[in-house]
Amino acid sequence: MADILLSEAEKTFILHGVRDNVRNDGRSCSEFRPIELELGLVENANGSARVRLANTDVLVAVKCEIDNPPSNFPDEGKLDFFVDCSANATPQFEGKGGEQLAVELAALMSRAYQTRESFNLSTLSIIKGMKCWKLCIDVLILECGGSLIDAISMGTKAALADTKIPKVSVIGSDEGTLELELADEADGREEPLDWHHAPCLVTLNKLEDSLLVDASAEEEACCAAALIVGVSPNKKITTTSIPGHGSFLADSKIFARALNLAVDVGVKLNTALEAAIKKHQTLKPPPRGFLD
Amino acid sequence: MAGLQLLSEYGLRVDGRRPNELRQIRCKMGVFSQPDGSAYLEQGNTKVLAAVYGPHEVRLNRSKTHHDRAYINCQFSMAVFSTSERKRRPRGDRKSQEMDMNLNQIFESAIRTELYPRSRIDIYLEVLQADGSNFSACVNAATLALIDAGIPLKDYVCSCTSTLAPSQGGAPPTPMVDVNHVEETLGGPGLSMSTLPRLDSVVHLELSGTRLHLSHIDPVAEKAATGAADIMAVLDKAVRGHVAQCLHAREVSGQGADA
Numbered sequence: 001m002a003d004i005l006l007s008e009a010e011k012t013f014i015l016h017g018v019r020d021n022v023r024n025d026g027r028s029c030s031e032f033r034p035i036e037l038e039l040g041l042v043e044n045a046n047g048s049a050r051v052r053l054a055n056t057d058v059l060v061a062v063k064c065e066i067d068n069p070p071s072n073f074p075d076e077g078k079l080d081f082f083v084d085c086s087a088n089a090t091p092q093f094e095g096k097g098g099e100q101l102a103v104e105l106a107a108l109m110s111r112a113y114q115t116r117e118s119f120n121l122s123t124l125s126i127i128k129g130m131k132c133w134k135l136c137i138d139v140l141i142l143e144c145g146g147s148l149i150d151a152i153s154m155g156t157k158a159a160l161a162d163t164k165i166p167k168v169s170v171i172g173s174d175e176g177t178l179e180l181e182l183a184d185e186a187d188g189r190e191e192p193l194d195w196h197h198a199p200c201l202v203t204l205n206k207l208e209d210s211l212l213v214d215a216s217a218e219e220e221a222c223c224a225a226a227l228i229v230g231v232s233p234n235k236k237i238t239t240t241s242i243p244g245h246g247s248f249l250a251d252s253k254i255f256a257r258a259l260n261l262a263v264d265v266g267v268k269l270n271t272a273l274e275a276a277i278k279k280h281q282t283l284k285p286p287p288r289g290f291l292d
Numbered sequence: 293m294a295g296l297q298l299l300s301e302y303g304l305r306v307d308g309r310r311p312n313e314l315r316q317i318r319c320k321m322g323v324f325s326q327p328d329g330s331a332y333l334e335q336g337n338t339k340v341l342a343a344v345y346g347p348h349e350v351r352l353n354r355s356k357t358h359h360d361r362a363y364i365n366c367q368f369s370m371a372v373f374s375t376s377e378r379k380r381r382p383r384g385d386r387k388s389q390e391m392d393m394n395l396n397q398i399f400e401s402a403i404r405t406e407l408y409p410r411s412r413i414d415i416y417l418e419v420l421q422a423d424g425s426n427f428s429a430c431v432n433a434a435t436l437a438l439i440d441a442g443i444p445l446k447d448y449v450c451s452c453t454s455t456l457a458p459s460q461g462g463a464p465p466t467p468m469v470d471v472n473h474v475e476e477t478l479g480g481p482g483l484s485m486s487t488l489p490r491l492d493s494v495v496h497l498e499l500s501g502t503r504l505h506l507s508h509i510d511p512v513a514e515k516a517a518t519g520a521a522d523i524m525a526v527l528d529k530a531v532r533g534h535v536a537q538c539l540h541a542r543e544v545s546g547q548g549a550d551a
Contacts, residue, residue: 043337043421045373055325059420061373084382087367087416088327088343094367094414095384138372142341142418143324290323290332290341 004221011222018210024218025054030265032214035154037273039162039280041287045138047163050289051155053214055145057089060137060155062163066180067134069125077124077132079113081106083139083152090144098141104243105139105149108201109156112230112239118199119160126168130178133165146217149228153201154273160198161277164190199230199238200269202262206248211258213265227258231266233274298478299457299466306475307336311457311468314519317526319433321440321534327416329441333433336472337423340430342437346413356412361405363412366395368430370419391427394496398431398451398486401495404444413443424473425453431486431496432523439531447488448527449495452519454512455480456504467512469519476501485516489524 006014014024021028033054042048045061069076083106085098092098113119124133137159139152167183167190183190205215205223212219220226225246230239237259242248248255299305309315315336324330329344350357357363368391369383399415415437417430431451438445452470457480459465468475471482481504486496497513504512 042373044376048373057324059371061371063373063378065378082372084369084372086341086369086371086382086418087414088324088330088341088418090326091345091414091416094365094416136372136378138378140371140373140418140420143326145326289334289339291318291320291334 049158057143060159069132074129076121160195229262331436342433347411362408450520451486454516467515
C-alpha cells in the first residue's frame with residue numbers, strides 16, 4: 001500500500017527466507033503476527049474496536065442512524081462502509097492522497113458483507129418499508145504495516161459485536177409520518193447485533209511458489225501477486241479479489257491451493273477472533289486506548 | 293439545555309470543575325513505530341493523535357522549499373466518529389484549513405527551522421474524540437510528537453483556552469480555563485492562546501464567539517496563560533518520564549554501553 005523502498009539485496013534476503021519457510025520476524029509462511037484487540041473505546045459510537053496487527057493499526061466505529069429502507073428490499077436495513085486513510089499512517093495519504101485506497105477498501109468490505117450469509121440485514125428493519133437502521137461503519141487507518149484489509153475485517157467484526165442497537169417503539173403517527181421513541185441507553189433496552197456469521201478477510205501474498213499469510217509491508221513490496229478472500233466462520237467464501245497489478249495463472253495449482261489455504265486460515269481466524277471478543281465481553285476491561 | 297449556566301451559584305462549572313481547574317491530561321509519547329515521532333493526548337474527553345514525519349527531503353511541491361529554513365506542513369483532521377453527530381468529511385473543510393494554517397504559523401515560530409534548510413517537517417493531527425478545546429489539545433499533542441521525533445524546539449508550545457462566565461448577583465464576571473464542548477456551545481467568548489511558557493511569549497491568540505469587553509480581555513487572557521503554564525508542567529513531566537523509560541529500556545537491553 002504505502003511505498004516501501006527496498007534494495008535488490010533486501011528483497012533477495014526476504015525471498016531466500018521464504019524459500020526456507022522462515023520470515024524476517026521468525027514466523028513461518030502461514031503464521032500471523034501478534035494481534036491486539038480492544039473493544040468499546042470510542043465513546044461517541046454505538047460500538048467500536050481497535051485492532052493492532054504488529055504495526056498495522058485500525059480503529060473501527062459503528063454508528064446507528066434511522067433511515068428509509070432501500071425500495072427493492074423494504075424489510076432490510078443498510079450497511080454503509082467508510083474508510084479514512086489518516087495522514088498519520090503515511091505522508092502519502094495527506095490531503096486526498098489516501099482516497100483511492102480508501103474507496104477500494106470500502107468497496108471490498110461492502111462486497112464481503114453483501115451476502116445474506118454474512119450479515120442478516122433484515123434484523124436492522126424497524127417498520128417494513130418505512131424505517132430501518134443504517135449502520136455507518138467508519139474505519140480509520142492509523143498505521144499501515146501490511147495486511148490492512150485483514151485488520152479492517154477483524155476490526156469490523158469486533159466493532160459489530162460491540163454494537164448495541166437501542167429498541168424503538170412507535171408512539172404515534174401524524175399524517176403518514178411516524179413518531180419514534182428510542183429507548184434510553186440507561187435502561188438497558190438495547191439489543192446486540194447478530195454478528196457471528198460476519199466474514200474475516202485473509203490476504204495471501206504469492207512469492208514464487210510460496211503463499212504468505214499476513215505479510216508485512218516489506219514482504220508485500222516483494223510479492224508478485226496477492227489474493228484476498230473473505231471467509232465466513234462456516235467455511236463459505238463471501239468475496240475474492242486480486243488487488244493491484246499482479247496475477248495468478250488460471251490453471252495453476254497455486255491458485256487452488258491459495259483458495260484452500262485462505263479458507264483454512266480464515267476459519268481459524270474467525271474462531272480466534274470470536275474467542276477474543278467473548279473474553280473481552282465477559283471480562284470487560286476498562287478501555288486503555290492508546291495510553292498502554 | 294435550558295437553565296444550564298457556565299457557572300453555578302456554588303461556583304462550579306457544568307462538569308463540576310472550579311473556574312481555574314484544567315481537565316485531566318493523560319498522554320503517551322511514541323505510540324506508533326512508523327512515524328519519526330508520535331504522541332497521544334487526552335484532555336478530558338478530547339482525544340488527539342499526533343504524528344511527525346521529518347525533517348526529510350522535499351519530494352512533491354519543490355516550490356515550497358525554503359533555502360534557509362525548514363518548510364513546516366500541518367494537517368488537521370477529525371475522525372468521522374469524533375463528534376456525537378457523525379461528521380461527513382474528516383478534513384479539507386474551511387474550518388480544518390484554517391486550523392492547518394494556524395498550526396503552521398505556531399510551529400514555524402516554535403521549531404528551530406533554521407537548522408534544517410531545504411527540508412520539510414510534516415505534522416499530522418487526528419482528533420479521535422472532540423469535546424471542546426480541540427485546537428489546543430492538537431497543539432499540545434503536536435509538541436509531544438515533535439519532542440518524540442527529536443526536533444529542536446525553542447520551548448514547549450502549550451495551548452489553552454479560556455472563557456468568561458457572566459456576572460452573578462453583582463460579583464464580577466469569572467474567567468474560566470480549559471473550555472469543554474458543553475461550555476463552548478453555551479456561548480460566551482472563547483479565547484485560545486498558544487504560548488512558549490518559559491520564554492514568556494505568545495505565538496498564537498484567537499478570540500471567537502460573543503464579543504468581550506475590553507476591560508475583561510486581560511483577566512481572560514491571563515487565565516489562558518496560566519492554564520498553558522500548568523499544561524507545560526504536565527507535558528514536561530510526561531517527557532521526562534518517557535525519556536527515563538527509554539533510557540531504562542536501553543540499559544536493560546545492553547545497548548547503552550557503547551552508544
